[in-house]
Amino acid sequence: MLTRLKTGTRKPNPRYALISFSQDLDREPHNFREANQSHSWRSAMNVEFQALQKASTWDLVPPSQATHILPCKWVYRIKRKSDGSLERFKARLVANGFLQKEGINYTETFCPVVKHVTIRIVLSLVVSQDWPIRQLDVQNAFLHGHLTEEVYMRQPKGFEDPSRPHHVCRLRKSLYGLKQAPRAWFHQFSEFLLQHGFVGSQADHSLFIYNSHGVYILLLIYVDDILITGNQSNKVQSLITSLSKAFAMKDLGPLSYFLGIEVTRMPTGLHLSQNKYTCDLLIRAHLQDSKPCATPVASGSQLSVMDGIPLSDPHEYRSVVGALQYLTVTRPDITYAVNQVCQHMHQPTTVHWIAVKRILRYLKGSSTDGLFFAQGNTTLVAYSDSDYAGNPDTRRSTGGFCMFLGPNLVSWSSKKQRTVARSSTESEYRQMAITATEIVWVQQLLLELSVSQHSPPVLWCDNISSIALASNPVFHSRTKHVAIDYHYVRELVIARALNVRYVSTTHQLADIFTKGLSFARFTFLKSKLIRSPLLSLREDDRRHNNSLRDTTDTTS
Template sequence: MVDELKSHQQNGTWELVDPPEGRKVVGCRWVYKLKRNAAGEITKYKARLVAQGYSQKYGVDYDEVFAPVTSHTTLRVLLAVASKRRMTLKHFDVKTAYLYGDLDEEIFMRQPPGFAVKGREGMVCRLKKSIYGLKQSARCWNQRLHSVLVEMGFEQSATDPCLYTKVVSGKRVYLLVYVDDIMIDCEDEAQIDSVYEQLKRYFEVTNLGEPSDFLGLKIECKDRKYSVSVGGYIDRVADRFGLREAKKAKTPMEEGFASSEDKSPKLSDDNEYRSLVGALLYISVCARPDVAASVAILGRKVSSPTEADWVAAKRVVRYLKATKEWKLSYGDAGGQLVGYSDADWAGDAGTRKSTTGFVFNYAGGAVSWVSRRQSCVTLSSMESEYVALSEASQELIWLRSLLADMGEQVEGPVTVMEDNQSCIQFVKSDRKSRRSKHIEVKQHFVKQLCEDGSMKLQYCPTEDMVADVLTKPVGSTKLQKLARMMGMSS
């Protein structure tokens, strides 16, 4: 708490003034937090002075509040590019980052509880800088950091506003921002040191060395090839739900689970189920595409889960415990961007809607994946595959743009693997039939991309269709094979 107050004093966050007449004074409180690394180990005990921003009024105390946040996909693409180019990564941390933001509004706050200045207890703080808890603090800090990075010669990505790049002596420097955490990578370590020294002129920055965890991911490096995993988080989830010693499972879900009718009783208390599914969703989004389909199926039941759903959710944890050492690895210097698109047909027993599954690999590992129920009911397996291709093609455009911002030009069309011959023929043909004339215009985006040379469809046998694992639960042998094709291994 004393260190936190010293940071405010050094930063000049506020000045004491008499309470203003007719103006609302925002309260504040102390918040205590344990900071953990990716392995779940406590690395720091933190006390943060937080303004009670819930009492602020729009148009009076704040206007715009939006601040961009990077995605796990961008982080994985960055690690894939770094592995491909054998680049060095470093992790910077900005201490009390929000205190560097400049406020446009005049805001008054009560003095910190337990630390009111003796003899001036009746006075309040007029904020000169942003502070944690205010609705606009994240935006203020982001704008301040952006202005500094632009001044340093960095260019903001149009695809992900949290990614910055610049070229120095023919070598690219990448900088990825997540609130107060900054990941920087470059082939020349001297350039990383130069950026660090420049940032120190503006902020109190700590160089944490090679990143061991970022965005909740454990990052490992071997010969400048990077891998990500979430083993520590899996252990914490297993402990929380009493599954540390539970019997391990070979697959996350029984085959046919989603298509079978569930007649088991409703759960009397669904809060634990929702919490567990939320934790599993985080794991699948971070680094475990092999459980994405199972988690998506469980997620559809959060409003009314049954006892069978609860057993199925715990089975996913038992599978994750058995495979917690699995990593998603990058490093294939020749590995180009390639996609796999697939769909089941009417696999949801309740709605008869199909499930889209697609994955894009780069530098030998999966960088983007989706398992998502389609918004419409399709009338054939060809149509469900076509809808899935439409969704995959949108992600393809975004990934091409992101790689271009990093200087990784994707030459020629991106190959997307498809295991449905009828779907491939439909994309190539201009002919309309009675069974396909109803398909929505937006799905025909696929045809346009193939015609303009952005995307190329290639037939893939079903046994080698990586995205199959994203459409439905599969058996153990197939699951392990497809996981390896996504760059996963222990």
């Protein structure tokens, strides 16, 4: 039989074009030639090009020999909703900014993104004050920024001007891919907010605060995603209207899906999870049908660079571990395990890959778990702990901390210390200094948010010697090499800006960030940090039933 493959024919047969729509839903094209064969992607490119023309992004000019011309390309993404269903096809024209030359077509660069700790603190305030929170999406955000440098780019493929095919685009507005594009957009957006009475936060430059005549509004910006909340719904709506007139905004309504985080509002609080992100990661790693595991890391397990055989292709390892890093935004229970596998990105081995698979298997059985924010006070409490000389290769200690704003977990960390500690006291004390630094920063942020602290923050530690070192005014000779940490923590204690107290190891919540634990110990500490949405709903039902019972008793 003479088949198309034997004759060397690789062009798709037109009679099978009916399956092109299903292919569009499952696969993103890699280049313009593939996308141009689909009606859906051609429409998406046309929408993007019309938006660029409407914004007067460039002018066509004849090229010169001295002009540094940047190439450009089309990037294609399938946008999906939180439930995985199709939302839209998105085509983006991107300039190849990696070919830019500093001092010629760009000077300064930075990308403004709000810190996740700031987002969690604001969400905690939203729940405590029962404020509405809205989400906005800026369409073609970088096109709103004006360029001060001369940047030239080739005409986009498939949309060349037939009357001037050899002309180039002189960019007037910033474009995705340019190194100065985020800076230009943020400057344009922040200028608008400052003119309307907002004040930029010094603790987090992506947080803007409006406080005047009893109106209190908070705005957080993460590149082109915006969250707005405040004490008056009509003023928040008025701000959204003003923003929509100045920029191409899309009002997404109440917060439900932000940066891959699913937000569920309940009568008693707010639940955050990354269920869809977790399921997509399991599919990418081909472990969607794997057997769930009880803990993300074995008890007492320590990874070494000498374990196992180096992987022949470490690309998949680095890709999956990088994705796991973002998953720790709502999953503090895997922070230590992810920190361990991240330390071997340069040369992963088979043993390290097995450790990554164990984390994924653990996520398979707990994909819906996440943070829960409930109503409560604004007292700041932190836990600090360290695993002395835990690294088998460098003998450095692993330190961890977690911080609560009232009943809500807002900050945590698990990180290998920079230097080798000579004793467990030194290791614990260095971690106390790191935790104290985070406490001071959060205090500054809360001060800007007009959140009062009626008592100094409490730092719980399970090392008596470290607590004595922080409280003892006598400077011991054995602590000269930790003088900076000593003076920093000691001055906070003297000024009564920090209260260091002892907690038993049994109730040390930061223990989950420093070492691998047994199933019973891990489950106990995990229940203090995160919860599943089913448990949150059960708590709502319990509180509702108690309220009905109290009402019945009062009536009787």
